[in-house]
Amino acid sequence: MLLFSSNAAAQSIGVCYGQVGNNLPSAKEVIDLYKTNNIGKMRIYNPNQETLQALGGSNIELVIGVPNEEIQSIANDVSSATNWVQNNILKYSQNVNFKYIVVGNEIDPSKDATSQFVLHAMENIYTSLASSNLQNQIKVSTAIHMALLGSSYPPSTGAFSSSSISYITPIVNFLARNGAPLLANVYTYFAYIGNKQDIPLDYALFKQQGINDVGYQNLFDAQLDSIYAALEKVGGSNVKIIVSETGWPSVGEDSATTGNAATYYANLISHVKSGNGTPMRPGQAIEAYLFALFDENQKPGAATEQHFGLFNPNKSPKYQLGFL
Template sequence: MIFLFFLVLLIGLQTSVRAQTIGVCYGQVADNLPPKDQVIKLFQTKNFGRMRIFNPDQATLEALRGSNIELVIGVANEDIKSIANDISSANAWVQNNILKFSQDVKFKYIAVGNEIDPANNDQAQFVPLAMKNIDAALASANLKSQIKVSTVIYMGLLGSSYPPSAGAFNEASTSYMTQVVSFLVESGAPVLANVYPYFSYIGNMKDISLDYALFKQPGNNDAGYQNLFDAQLDAIYAALAKVGGSNLNIVVSESGWPSAGGDGASIENAGTFYTNLIAHVNGGKGTPAKPGQDIETYLFAMFDEYQKPGAETEKHFGLFHADQSPKYPI
């Protein structure tokens, strides 16, 4: 009986740890969203133990006090240059947005920039130094051991991605990623990567099946993959290895599927994707290149953001409606 008790307890603890693999991005590009304290309560009610926000919104940080939700917080792209060029700017950013809340908010990662492409964004040259300065500012505040500094990359930086083992960064990104990876290897921080099977699917519907993108393909393809998410993730792992990051871990900082607004975007497909992604990540099987490795993943996003620019699909990634009712039975 004692053995059975501890076996059940162990299984329960493992299930709890697996459940904590899932976080949700809290975007706020809409003026019809619930008050921030209600959003925090919704996270807690739905057992979302991790959150990503894209800028250091003070009201959100205040609402997070005492919530025990682990947080990924972003340094806005437009602030990177000043932080890179002036350590006092990095110190001020950490003082105002981290240290001020650190007793009551569980900061996990600081993301210095989101999807910066060195091919068309001059901010890229400042990202490595900005990461170093934020890291140094954390050390000065005695927070370096608690919070890791990284940046968010995306699939567009890859020049090749199939088969996944041939993954490599494109020529314009190689020097940039080499510098980023060098910092991450030294600091022990993971790479943050936005991984969207949806965009790859609509970009090549001729060769990529919907079932492959939605985790519904019954068997492996010729490269040994059963789903596109794993293939994308392993392509990034292969690319990282080619620039000195073979031992780095990847945190999936965004992944989602739109419910309207374009090809393949529907309530049915989005619900299927989110349900299967959660099951896959919480299953603990890892990917073919990284078997058994946990995949910390942040779903995009908590709510629809109808004021977002760009394609119509960008407005329809929410798990919940603005009235907090769920879109899908997840």
């Protein structure tokens, strides 16, 4: 069984519930799966009403997304933000444990015109929450990916790229003002397959300890600290990072194997559970969301995209993971 049996770890580890598949179980079955495995945190990418209804009374902490395609209307019309909060938050807030609202996922300002609307949409969602005095209980943020960094190695030189800095800086200022974290999708897998000549597989899998020339024990910490260094350079030294996605695929190319994925997830869970933090943030608990609950057979892109699941669609576990 894939059992998340440590309370301390369960408080730090969540699982992303992607739904891009036509063979997935019902939302009620999914909530039961989270409960059975003592998974206390969930991330969803849109306000799926069936999921929100099924979450009622579960006490699972929820990260809920504002889909990229809805950002512009929410930014341009405060009533649109008010309606979104009313229909997807306030309607369920008595029974659902909302933690973060994520306005957009992996928006690239060099490629996506939606980027110009993200901050204003965040502000409008925040204002709508504040009208119900929920702005301190539910934090508003966005989720970035590593491509926004122009420099990431060594981690202390981490900096946002010239094409992203005007986008991210006011967002970081918003987060700092409101005591909200920045969400970041951190994949050692993508870094590894993009630079196999310089990155050992074992370093990406938490297996190669103490050999790195800048003092890092694993690639995950190095990636995370490169974002912390970038945040410091734009006034976000007090902004915490939540790892909103991290995972390893089991099918699709030569390093995407069940064995490597099982190793990555088990070692990541152990690392988070240790409470050691990272070299730049020693002793600071890491909150991380594993991607993803299921293999998703309708995800576009490379074959690996369909095989990040911890469980098969029939709810059987793919890996023997546990907290020992």
